[in-house]
Amino acid sequence: MITLKKKEYEKNFSELRFGIASWDNGSLTKKSVKYAYQDKNGRISRGSPELPIRVVIDLLLFAAENGALYDEFDDTQKNEAKPIADLTHEELGQERKDLASATIILNKLQNRFSSIDFKSAQDQIDTRKSQVKQAIDLMSL
DSSP: OEEEEEEEETTTTEEEEEEEOTTOOSSSOOEEEEEEEBOTTSSBOTTOOEEEHHHHHHHHHHHHHTTHHHHHHHHHTHHHHSOGGGOOHHHHHHHHHHHHHHHHHHHHHHHHOTTSOOHHHHHHHHHHHHHHHHHHHHHHO
């Protein structure tokens, strides 16, 4: 992988990376993500998995189909009842992840049931995502 962007994950123990996939044919069009974790010597492990973006989406949907995402939502459902201003930075981060997951699930439903209008639900998610982003941006100042 040629890393284009990376982000600390789990407080210095690992990174999330995005870049040109190791299997790219020179066109620089194949993108991948990587969960880069430390080995026992504190270096990024060569065994850290690199995945095509489409596989990450399929994994997320597979987890949702098997109820795993809903377990994650159960831990944070109480955040929806709280006003955005009352959420901690950590809760806002989790809310951002939950809303992104909800968007993916909603998109899957829209593709599967094209005759149903999901606009209202999408608008509500988009509004909440915007509010969460603004709150995170304010806390980062």
